Amino acid sequence: MTITLTEEPLAPTRLLRAVENELEAFLSGKRARAADGTTGEPAAALADFVLRGGKRVRPLMCLCGWAAARAGRPAPTPDAPPVEGARPTDQAPPEVVRAAASLELFHAFALIHDDVMDNSDTRRGAPSLHRLLASRSGRTTDAADERFGRCAALLLGDLAFSWADEALHTAGLPPRRLAAVLRIQDVMREELMAGQYLDLVAGRSAAADLGTALTATRLKTAAYTFQRPLQVGVALAGGDAALHEACGAYGLPLGEAFQLRDDLLGVFGDPAATGKPVGDDIREGRNTVLVALAVARADRTQRAVLSRTLGRPDIGEADIERVRRVLVDTGAREETERMITERLHKALDAVRGALFPDDVRDLLAAFADQAARRDR
Amino acid sequence: MTITLTEEPLAPTRLLRAVENELEAFLSGKRARAADGTTGEPAAALADFVLRGGKRVRPLMCLCGWAAARAGRPAPTPDAPPVEGARPTDQAPPEVVRAAASLELFHAFALIHDDVMDNSDTRRGAPSLHRLLASRSGRTTDAADERFGRCAALLLGDLAFSWADEALHTAGLPPRRLAAVLRIQDVMREELMAGQYLDLVAGRSAAADLGTALTATRLKTAAYTFQRPLQVGVALAGGDAALHEACGAYGLPLGEAFQLRDDLLGVFGDPAATGKPVGDDIREGRNTVLVALAVARADRTQRAVLSRTLGRPDIGEADIERVRRVLVDTGAREETERMITERLHKALDAVRGALFPDDVRDLLAAFADQAARRDR
Structure with a gap:
C-alpha cells in the first residue's frame, strides 16, 4: 500500500520554486496564526514534514496542464480573469501556483496516513511523522508513545487534508x-x-x-x-x-x-x-x-x-x-x-x-x- | 478524545427525514456506481455506518440556520435562485438538504477516526467500524485482522471526508x-x-x-x-x-x-x-x-x-x-x-x-x- 516517492528531483527547479515558496508561505501563516496555542504544534510538525522535500510531481503536472490550456490564448485584456494571463509557462499567476501547492498539501495527508497504515519508519529520508511525534521528547518510546504518535499523525493527516482544501478555496479563483x-x-x-x-x-x-x-x-x-x-x-x-x-x-x-x-x-x-x-x-x-x-x-x-x-x-x-x-x-x-x-x-x-x-x-x-x- | 453522541433523537423527525433520504440516496448512488468493484465494499460499509442512526444535530442546526436566514425574504420570483425559495421551514430545497446531509457524512469521518484513535469497541449501539471491518468474516479476530480493521476504517474515514465534499460540491448551489x-x-x-x-x-x-x-x-x-x-x-x-x-x-x-x-x-x-x-x-x-x-x-x-x-x-x-x-x-x-x-x-x-x-x-x-x- 506504499505511495511511491523517490528522492531524485525529476522536475525543473524553476517551475517548482514558486510552489515551494507558496507552501512555505501558507504553512508560515498557519504557524503565526497559532498564537492562541491551538494549532501551533500541529502547524510546525506539518510544515517540517511538507517542506522536508519531495519531487512535487503533482504540482508540476498541474502547472503543465495549466500551461497547455492557456497556450495560444489571446493576450490578456484588463478585464480578463488573471488565471488566463499570457505569462511565460514558468510564471503561473499566484492563484494557479496556490492551487498547485494545495495538491502537495493533500499529498502530505496521503503520505502521512499511508505511513500510519504501513507502520513505516521512514519517509523522505527522515523518520515518518508518526515516529517523529512518538519520540519528540527524544526519549525511547514505549507503547503509549507509539499510540500517541499514530493518533497524532492520523489527526495531522486529517488537518493536511483540510488545509489542502483551504489553500485552494482561498486561492482567489x-x-x-x-x-x-x-x-x-x-x-x-x-x-x-x-x-x-x-x-x-x-x-x-x-x-x-x-x-x-x-x-x-x-x-x-x-x-x-x-x-x-x-x-x-x-x-x-x-x-x-x-x-x-x-x-x-x-x-x-x-x-x-x-x-x-x-x-x-x-x-x-x-x-x-x-x-x-x-x-x-x-x-x-x-x-x-x-x-x-x-x-x-x-x-x-x-x-x-x-x-x-x-x-x-x-x-x-x-x-x-x-x-x-x-x-x-x-x-x-x-x-x-x-x-x-x-x-x-x-x-x-x-x-x-x-x-x-x-x-x-x-x-x-x-x-x-x-x-x-x-x-x- | 471522545466525540459526543447520545442515542436519543432530540430533533424533530420531520425536519430530518429529508436529510435521511438524501443520505440514503447519495450512498445508494455510490453503491450502484461501484459495479467496477473498486468502491462497492467501502460504499456498503460506510452506508451501513452512516444510516445506522445518530441524532443528526449538525444537519438540524444547518437547516435552522438556513430557515433563519431566509425568513422574511420576499416571495421568490421565477429568476430567484432556488436556495432562497420561500418554502415552509420544514421543506428546504434539495440543494440545502444535500448540504445539510454532507455535514453528516463529514461527521461520519470524524466518528470513524475518533473510534480508531480511542480504540473504541462500540458506536451508535453497534460495533465501531474498525471492529466490524476486522471481523467481517465472523471469525475471531487475530492481530492481523485488527490491523486490517484499523487501516480499513482509517481509509473509509478518509473516503467519508471526500464524499462529504463531493455531496456538497454537487448539490447544485x-x-x-x-x-x-x-x-x-x-x-x-x-x-x-x-x-x-x-x-x-x-x-x-x-x-x-x-x-x-x-x-x-x-x-x-x-x-x-x-x-x-x-x-x-x-x-x-x-x-x-x-x-x-x-x-x-x-x-x-x-x-x-x-x-x-x-x-x-x-x-x-x-x-x-x-x-x-x-x-x-x-x-x-x-x-x-x-x-x-x-x-x-x-x-x-x-x-x-x-x-x-x-x-x-x-x-x-x-x-x-x-x-x-x-x-x-x-x-x-x-x-x-x-x-x-x-x-x-x-x-x-x-x-x-x-x-x-x-x-x-x-x-x-x-x-x-x-x-x-x-x-x-
Missing part, C-alpha cells in the same frame, strides 16, 4: 473555475482511496491477482499522480474537453509505467541508488503487477518459492535472490519491462498530438522518458 | 454561495482537528488543565456541532453578518453546556439511560472540565484519590464512587451545573433577539433546554 477544479479533485480523491483500499484488501489475501494489481496501479498512481493533477491544471485555465482527454491519454499510461518501474526497482534496484531496502515489497506481500505476473506463470516449484517468501517479514537476502530468479525465469521481469515500454510509447504519442504547445510537450516527454527508464 | 459555505467549513474543520489534538496532548500528560479543557470543548463540540453548522445554513441562504454572529452567540454557549452535561452524565449518569458505561472518562483519563475543576480545588487527600484513579483502565466501581465523592466534595459537580445553567441562559438570550423568526427561535430554544438538562 473565480467561483466557477473553483467549482470545476473541485469536481476533478473529488474524483481524484475517491480514486486514490479506492486504490488504497484495493491494495489493503489484496494484501490481506495470499493470492496475487494481476487484474487487481493493475486497477490499483491505475487508481492510486496513474490517476492520482498524473492524470488528475494535469486535469486540475487544465480546469484552472478553463481548458476544453479534448485537452482533458489528452491529459488522461498521457497521464494514465505514464503513471502505470512509473509504478511498474518502481515495482522492478523494489526488487532488482540498487539500494544505494534508490535509497530503499531491496525486497520490501516481497516481505510486505504487496500485490504488485510484477509479482502477480510471476504467480500466474509459475510452475509448481516456482510457486512454492513464492508462497514461502511473499509476505514474510523475516526472509533474508538468499530468499530475495530466489524470488528474483523466479521473477526472471517466469518472464515476469521481461513482461514488466515490455509493459513499461508499451506504456511509455503511448504516453509519448499522446503528447505529440497537436494539443500541447512545444514547451509543455518537451517537458512532459522528457519527464515521461525519465520516469519510465530511471534507475532510482 | 450557485458557485458564489458554495464558495461562502466552503470558507465556513474550512474553519470548522480546523477547529475540530485542533480540539481533537488538544485533547490528545492533554490525555498524554498527567495534569488536568481547566483552560485546555474549556478550549477543547469550545473547538470540538461548541463550534463543530452548533456554531459552524448553523452558520453553514446561514451562508446557504446568503444571510448577513449579524445573523452569523447571532448563531455564534447561541451555538457556542449551548455547545459548551451540551459537553459539560455530557461530562456529568459520564460520571453521575445512569448507564441504563445513557447507554454508556459510567466512569469511562475517568478510566481513559480524559481532561474534562469537570475533572479539571476538581483537580484545581482538591486538597492533598482528594488529589491522591484522583491521581491513583484518573487514566487507570482497570479501576472498579468502588474507585469510581471515590472519584464521585471528590467531584462532589470539591464542588466541581456543583460548579459544572452552574456553568451549564449560565451557558444555557446565554444561548436562550441569543435566540430571543429579533434576528430569529418565531418557529426557528422556538425550535432552537427547546433544543437548548433539552441539550443542557437531559439525563441521557
Whole structure:
C-alpha cells in the first residue's frame, strides 16, 4: 500500500520554486496564526514534514496542464480573469501556483496516513511523522508513545487534508473555475482511496491477482499522480474537453509505467541508488503487477518459492535472490519491462498530438522518458 | 478524545427525514456506481455506518440556520435562485438538504477516526467500524485482522471526508454561495482537528488543565456541532453578518453546556439511560472540565484519590464512587451545573433577539433546554 516517492528531483527547479515558496508561505501563516496555542504544534510538525522535500510531481503536472490550456490564448485584456494571463509557462499567476501547492498539501495527508497504515519508519529520508511525534521528547518510546504518535499523525493527516482544501478555496479563483477544479479533485480523491483500499484488501489475501494489481496501479498512481493533477491544471485555465482527454491519454499510461518501474526497482534496484531496502515489497506481500505476473506463470516449484517468501517479514537476502530468479525465469521481469515500454510509447504519442504547445510537450516527454527508464 | 453522541433523537423527525433520504440516496448512488468493484465494499460499509442512526444535530442546526436566514425574504420570483425559495421551514430545497446531509457524512469521518484513535469497541449501539471491518468474516479476530480493521476504517474515514465534499460540491448551489459555505467549513474543520489534538496532548500528560479543557470543548463540540453548522445554513441562504454572529452567540454557549452535561452524565449518569458505561472518562483519563475543576480545588487527600484513579483502565466501581465523592466534595459537580445553567441562559438570550423568526427561535430554544438538562 506504499505511495511511491523517490528522492531524485525529476522536475525543473524553476517551475517548482514558486510552489515551494507558496507552501512555505501558507504553512508560515498557519504557524503565526497559532498564537492562541491551538494549532501551533500541529502547524510546525506539518510544515517540517511538507517542506522536508519531495519531487512535487503533482504540482508540476498541474502547472503543465495549466500551461497547455492557456497556450495560444489571446493576450490578456484588463478585464480578463488573471488565471488566463499570457505569462511565460514558468510564471503561473499566484492563484494557479496556490492551487498547485494545495495538491502537495493533500499529498502530505496521503503520505502521512499511508505511513500510519504501513507502520513505516521512514519517509523522505527522515523518520515518518508518526515516529517523529512518538519520540519528540527524544526519549525511547514505549507503547503509549507509539499510540500517541499514530493518533497524532492520523489527526495531522486529517488537518493536511483540510488545509489542502483551504489553500485552494482561498486561492482567489473565480467561483466557477473553483467549482470545476473541485469536481476533478473529488474524483481524484475517491480514486486514490479506492486504490488504497484495493491494495489493503489484496494484501490481506495470499493470492496475487494481476487484474487487481493493475486497477490499483491505475487508481492510486496513474490517476492520482498524473492524470488528475494535469486535469486540475487544465480546469484552472478553463481548458476544453479534448485537452482533458489528452491529459488522461498521457497521464494514465505514464503513471502505470512509473509504478511498474518502481515495482522492478523494489526488487532488482540498487539500494544505494534508490535509497530503499531491496525486497520490501516481497516481505510486505504487496500485490504488485510484477509479482502477480510471476504467480500466474509459475510452475509448481516456482510457486512454492513464492508462497514461502511473499509476505514474510523475516526472509533474508538468499530468499530475495530466489524470488528474483523466479521473477526472471517466469518472464515476469521481461513482461514488466515490455509493459513499461508499451506504456511509455503511448504516453509519448499522446503528447505529440497537436494539443500541447512545444514547451509543455518537451517537458512532459522528457519527464515521461525519465520516469519510465530511471534507475532510482 | 471522545466525540459526543447520545442515542436519543432530540430533533424533530420531520425536519430530518429529508436529510435521511438524501443520505440514503447519495450512498445508494455510490453503491450502484461501484459495479467496477473498486468502491462497492467501502460504499456498503460506510452506508451501513452512516444510516445506522445518530441524532443528526449538525444537519438540524444547518437547516435552522438556513430557515433563519431566509425568513422574511420576499416571495421568490421565477429568476430567484432556488436556495432562497420561500418554502415552509420544514421543506428546504434539495440543494440545502444535500448540504445539510454532507455535514453528516463529514461527521461520519470524524466518528470513524475518533473510534480508531480511542480504540473504541462500540458506536451508535453497534460495533465501531474498525471492529466490524476486522471481523467481517465472523471469525475471531487475530492481530492481523485488527490491523486490517484499523487501516480499513482509517481509509473509509478518509473516503467519508471526500464524499462529504463531493455531496456538497454537487448539490447544485450557485458557485458564489458554495464558495461562502466552503470558507465556513474550512474553519470548522480546523477547529475540530485542533480540539481533537488538544485533547490528545492533554490525555498524554498527567495534569488536568481547566483552560485546555474549556478550549477543547469550545473547538470540538461548541463550534463543530452548533456554531459552524448553523452558520453553514446561514451562508446557504446568503444571510448577513449579524445573523452569523447571532448563531455564534447561541451555538457556542449551548455547545459548551451540551459537553459539560455530557461530562456529568459520564460520571453521575445512569448507564441504563445513557447507554454508556459510567466512569469511562475517568478510566481513559480524559481532561474534562469537570475533572479539571476538581483537580484545581482538591486538597492533598482528594488529589491522591484522583491521581491513583484518573487514566487507570482497570479501576472498579468502588474507585469510581471515590472519584464521585471528590467531584462532589470539591464542588466541581456543583460548579459544572452552574456553568451549564449560565451557558444555557446565554444561548436562550441569543435566540430571543429579533434576528430569529418565531418557529426557528422556538425550535432552537427547546433544543437548548433539552441539550443542557437531559439525563441521557
